[in-house]
Amino acid sequence: MLRAALIGLPSSGKTTLFQLMTSIRDAPRGKGDVNIGISKVPDDRLDKLTAMYNPRKRVPATVEFTDMIAPARxxxxxxxxxxxxxxxxxxxxxxxxxxDAAVAHPAGSIDPARDAQTMEDELILADLGVAERRLERIERDLKKGRSTELEKERDLVQRCREALEQGTPLRALQLAGDDLKRLRGFQFLSAKPLLLVINLDEADVADVGADLARAADKTGLTAFLAHASTRAVALCAKIELEISQLEGADATAFLADLGLAESGLDRVIRTSYDLLGYVSFLTVGEDECRAWSIARGTQAQLAAGEIHTDIARGFIRAEVVAYDTLIARGTMAACREHGEVRLEGKEYIVQDGDIINFRFAT
Ligand SMILES: Nc1nc2c(ncn2[C@@H]2O[C@H](COP(=O)(O)OP(=O)(O)OP(=O)(O)O)[C@@H](O)[C@H]2O)c(=O)[nH]1
Ligand SMILES: [Mg+2]
Known part of the structure; x- marks a missing residue:
């Protein structure tokens, strides 16, 4: 399951967005450090499959959101x-x-570009500290004896430090393969995928609609976004939360009035998936129809492990049919008759929308 953490200045709208995303309307306060809630991933394909199978259970993929309770920052x-x-x-x-003059801003004025840069600087500064401490240790260890792996790590961390010193977040380096693995243990903050949510003023929603370029222009974020190496969504958390409490048809009509084809929740989740390169596969049956999230490029055996480690361990084959094929044929039996249910091995790269039945031995 994808885990997302909400960050931002005090009173920027984090808890309002948390409520929107998780349907937790009165999140408990003062119990521990954080609120944790689950958001269901909207999924048309799962809806259609549920209509086809009429299962006892419909289980969407989920995203977990974490929100600080009354943080200083x-x-x-x-x-x-x-x-x-x-x-x-x-x-x-x-x-x-x-x-909203009734909600004080800690810096005393509304300036989205300043706030966006402030957070970026904080992430970069925290990472710079980690990188410098790590480099000191590597140098000390290298004095004791040569190690090719340590030298590689030193070169990489040095590259990171140079980028950070120039104010470049590590996510902009687009590291891959071994480099990515080497960095994983450090938990660099600026290397984490970052989604910017521009919390619009009520008065600007109708004018902006779902047009991000216009939202950026209106809020002075165009220049920041051009260099941020990340994605953004613009919405008004307060209005979206009010709309989400309406009945389905009313909510759709209300959104349409504001020029929005999709709710804020849908847009935040869809953009997060794009940002992270996540895709879904589905499992179907009379008992349960369910969507699962995996990183793009995941092999079948690893995907099976999302469901259960036993299925990954005892993996024999994956029976796979594409969602569009099943919908076009109408039943799994018809897909079989036409030879459209493929048998795939451990290394098969699972595709978005694959409907999979894992064969495994226990
Ligand atoms: N006018 C307006 N007010 C908003 C909007 N989003 C949030 N607010 C209000 O701003 C105040 C702070 O919102 P929260 O969601 O609690 O902000 P937060 O970032 O969680 O704040 P802390 O947890 O204290 O850091 C609340 O009174 C919200 O109702 C918005 O889009 N428009
Ligand atoms: Mg809060």
Whole structure:
């Protein structure tokens, strides 16, 4: 399951967004450090399959959101100190663009570009400390004896330090393969995928709609976004939360009035998936129809492990049919008759929308 942590200045709208994403309307306060909630991933394909199989259970993929309870600041320090934050797969930075004089801004004025840069600087500064400490240790160890692996690590961490010193977040380096593995243990904050959520003012929603370029222009974030090496979504958390409490048809009509084809929840999740390169595969049956999330490029045996470690361990074959094929044929039996249910091995790369039945031995 994808785990996302909400960060941002005080009163930027983190808890409002958390409520929108998780349907937890009165999150408990004062119990531990963080609120944790689950968001169901909207999925048309799962809806269609549920209609086809009429299963006892329909289980969507989920995303877990973490929100600090009444933090002094949910900035880089929280990410370093609080476990639920440190282990997040992705960070969601809520940037205040709503004006409301009744809600004080810690810096005394509304300036989304300044706030976006402040958070970026915090992440970079925290990482710079980690990189420098690591380099000192590597140099000390290298004096004791040569090691090719340590030298490789030193070169990589040096590259990271140079980027950070120039104000470049590590996610912009687009590291891959062994380099990515070497960095994993450090939990560099600026290397984590980051989604920016521009929390619009009520008065700007109708004008902006779902047009990100216009939202950026309106909130002075165009230049920042051009260099941020990340993705953004613009929404008004307060209005979206009000709309989400309406009945389905009313909510759709309300969104359409504002020029929005999709709810804020859908947009935040879809953009997070794009950002992380996540795709879904599905399992079907009379008992349960279910969607599962995996990273793009995941092999069948690893994907099986999402369901259960036993299935991965005893993996024999994956029976795979593409979603579009099943919908076109109408039944799994018809797909079989036409030879469209493929048998795939451990190393098969699971595709978005694959419907899979894993064969395994226990
Ligand atoms: N006008 C307006 N107010 C908003 C919007 N989003 C949040 N607020 C209000 O701003 C205040 C702070 O929102 P929260 O969601 O609690 O912000 P937060 O980032 O969780 O704040 P802390 O947890 O204290 O750091 C609340 O009174 C919200 O109702 C918005 O889009 N427009
Ligand atoms: Mg809060």
């Amino acid at each position: 949910a900035g880089a320090q929280a990410l370093v100190d609080v476990a639920g934050y440190k282990n997040a797969d992705a960070l969601v930075h809520v940037i205040r663009a709503f004006r």
